[in-house]
Amino acid sequence: MSALVLLSVVGVLLLYLGLFNQRASLAVTGVVGLAGAIIVIAAGWHLESPLFGAIVRFDGPARAFSLLMAGATVLLFLFGVDYYARMQRNVAEQYALMLFSLIGGILIVSFSNLVMLFLGIEVLSIPLYILAGGKRDSFRSGEAAFKYFVQGSYASGFLLMGLALVYGATGSFDLATIGSWSTDPAHGHDAIFLLGLLLTLAGLAFKLAAVPFHFWSPDVYEGSPTLITAFMSTVVKTGAFAAFHRLITALQLPDAVGTMLLTLTVLTLFLGNVVALRQTQFKRLMAYSSIAHTGFLLLALLGGDARSGDVLFYYLTAYTLATVGLFIILTLAKRAAQGDEHIRIFRGLFREQPWVAVAALLMLLSLAGIPFTAGFVAKYRVFLLGLSSGHLFTTLFAVAMALLGIYYYALVIREAFAPREQEGGTLAVAPLNLLVITLCGVGVVALAVWPVALP
């Protein structure tokens, strides 16, 4: 709770700093505020505090996912020092909106009341609609903001309708009450509850970019400023998955919902991996790769038991580290190539910046799930969980899709280590960016030997 207050205050403080043109102190203030929030959250690691009559409940998973999101935001703020250096206007607003969005993220990973789930999703999303359109001079950025806003509002409508129907069936917004209501076998086939749950999950699946609710994701990822794309694919994805997990583990899921989740998983795994094979623009490739990873994460949730929290946290940590690092490297390469986003811009990376190329290699290997990286351990744990919950064929299908996925990551690796044919602009790396890239690169290897368990 104090973390939420702290983050709001820092957000408002950033707006004031922007008012007085204190550009140099923006990122520092943001990082200090986030560090404070991280300390506050971590200090109560083993405490479980229901607040405000159990509207939110800061338990182990909630704290862990909050820490992950805050940590990712710190990395992105450090990246922001360089990224926003040449931007003239509205820098303070961008930092502040990211903090506000993070507040929404913390609320949805700790909700224990459906009202808070809906409000948290809105607090998470509305700053994002604005941030997606943050590049005022870019047509594509405006397009991304508009598409995201219209489709996101539509998904919120589904979510709200679903939550209202769940309330209508159970008579409560409280997650624990709904959970015990749903375990009663007499309520197993309640049509209103079932319909409410389906609409709720559809609304959440939009935020996860699960197929067939993924249509916004490639365009929005491509059009948004790169820093915001990285924010969406790490912080927002983590928050949405943790909320999804929190919701479905608290309930006794009816069979029809299980079937729906299974369908979502298979479709997402298939479409994400297959369409990614044909992408040549790096941001679109990352968008489809993000959809593919949504598929693997959904597989972890299929069993619907509480153990999946550990696996989810581990997977999302590995994914976040790799994604943040790769988006930073993309920005640097894009800058050297005058705004081109084709994967050929990575050509010659190894000759120019060997360490950056090696870090990129590690992160791409981790995303692909090659052994000795965190991505491999994460996928392995997901497959084990899938097998133990009895989804043999889905797991085998996921393994096949993971093997298919190695191909498109390998394409990028090949570009990074190929010699450059013609001379382009030189790729400059600011010290702070190098630090974040190093952290991410080392992180995806170090994480492989450090098994994370939630309290």
Add this chain to the structure above:
Amino acid sequence: MAALFYILAALSVISALTVVGARNPVTSVIALVVCFLSIAAHYVLLNAQFLAMVHVIVYTGAIMVLFLFVIMLLNLNKPDGPRKSLAMRLAAAVAGGLLFITLAAAVRQGVQIPPAAGFDPGVGLVRSVGHVLFTEFLLPFEVSSVLFLSAIVGVVMLAKKDKDGTDQATDITEAERARRAA
């Protein structure tokens, strides 16, 4: 009372269909006002006076007036919409129809559910809404301030004009420019 409900329900459904079906945007907006008012009347029937008042003030008052302003200022009141391909319209009809069947089936099965809590005549009054809002739902109430603050910041950020007027998009491709000109 039941007759009143059926009249209002018919009014809501007919006006909602008009919103979607009308060719002229102004007709749609007026029909939407009627729809909102009839829904507010439903709230009164359900003893939720506070909700009814807020609904009329916010939706019918503020938002719909804004809609009308936008339509008139942007001169959108010509009856032309974007043409959708047949496949797209077919897909929309099938998807919407499936959702309708699911909803109808759920309602048909679910009409027997008893009220989850006993009827409380004071439930929709300003006093009881305020009491719940500032005790049980205090956190959501406070958190919505963050939501509004980000919306305000966003409006200023996106809508403020540049001093030097360099507000134009720079990366419009030729195809897009031609499409916009057409």
